[in-house]
Amino acid sequence: MPKVPETEFVWRNGKLIKWADATIHALSHVVHYGSSVFEGIRAYTTSRGPAVFRLKEHIRRLVDSAKIYHMEVPYSADELCRATAQTIHGNKLNACYIRPVIFRGYGTVGVDPLGAPSEVFIFAYPWGAYLGEKSQQEGVDVMVSSWNRQAPNTLPAFAKAGGNYLNSQLMKIEARAQGFVEAIALDTRGFVSEGSGENLFFVRNGTLYTPPLVAAILPGITRDTVIQIARERGLTVVEGDLPREMLYVSDELFFVGTAVEITPIRSVDRIPVGTGKPGPVTRDIQAAYAAIVTGKDSAKQDWLYHVGAD
Numbered sequence: 001m002p003k004v005p006e007t008e009f010v011w012r013n014g015k016l017i018k019w020a021d022a023t024i025h026a027l028s029h030v031v032h033y034g035s036s037v038f039e040g041i042r043a044y045t046t047s048r049g050p051a052v053f054r055l056k057e058h059i060r061r062l063v064d065s066a067k068i069y070h071m072e073v074p075y076s077a078d079e080l081c082r083a084t085a086q087t088i089h090g091n092k093l094n095a096c097y098i099r100p101v102i103f104r105g106y107g108t109v110g111v112d113p114l115g116a117p118s119e120v121f122i123f124a125y126p127w128g129a130y131l132g133e134k135s136q137q138e139g140v141d142v143m144v145s146s147w148n149r150q151a152p153n154t155l156p157a158f159a160k161a162g163g164n165y166l167n168s169q170l171m172k173i174e175a176r177a178q179g180f181v182e183a184i185a186l187d188t189r190g191f192v193s194e195g196s197g198e199n200l201f202f203v204r205n206g207t208l209y210t211p212p213l214v215a216a217i218l219p220g221i222t223r224d225t226v227i228q229i230a231r232e233r234g235l236t237v238v239e240g241d242l243p244r245e246m247l248y249v250s251d252e253l254f255f256v257g258t259a260v261e262i263t264p265i266r267s268v269d270r271i272p273v274g275t276g277k278p279g280p281v282t283r284d285i286q287a288a289y290a291a292i293v294t295g296k297d298s299a300k301q302d303w304l305y306h307v308g309a310d
């Protein structure tokens, strides 16, 4: 993984501070108990300057994640949107990745989280393709993980919480050790769930399939975007439980997520997906997504939050 490209400023609890000052005490609650919620967001270059894609939906999910964990957020959703814009603007960034994080900070010891103060940070920095330079063009090779996603009565999948990513890390470590770039997990019932940091779509006989919210997935904003794009193009999209073998007999398969955008999968467990090359539906959705995020689709301007506009 590449090193984080440092930028000048970080937004911390209401103001921009120097990148090097964005530090916390090692006894902070989050360090010991994984008590954080966060977002991964992208801004793109448009003809009207940088625009954040579906910022309001990302901030809504951040606030929801905090609510699930009874975490106090001392800022409104609007304030967090403006803070995001300020972080991009302050760093003179154009296309970039944005990482807001809210966590339980320093002040108490022990599991009980309620006395630990919340801290809010927003980072923004340039960031390219998540699964490698050629991943979006050529597709990626993945495996089915031996790790399952969490059962629904253990850790809530709706919350994008730091602790959930321990499971993702195990998936990733296993995949890397076996020479794959990414892994797909099943849920505890044995149905297909998602990648370590992406949702999944299948194409078979021209119909799109994607695992449902009950399959331990994060309700992805790119997933929602792709469902809307596909339906507008007249494709049928089925949200339903999918058995593992659908991974092997689909015509096309692709990951979706803020980081990976739309990334074709060309093999699973070394079995080629379809012809082993990215297929026409994947390509079409990739192109539609690229047009939307860069402001070239006039029908989808509502999804863009222009940074200069505040």
Ligand code: PMP
Residues within 6 Å of the ligand: 040, 194, 195, 196, 197, 198, 199, 217, 218, 219, 220, 221, 222, 223, 256, 257, 258, 259
């Ligand atoms: N699932 C997981 C586990 C993720 O971490 C992500 C990335 N946030 C996604 C799915 C995709 O979500 P989104 O499209 O909102 O980025």
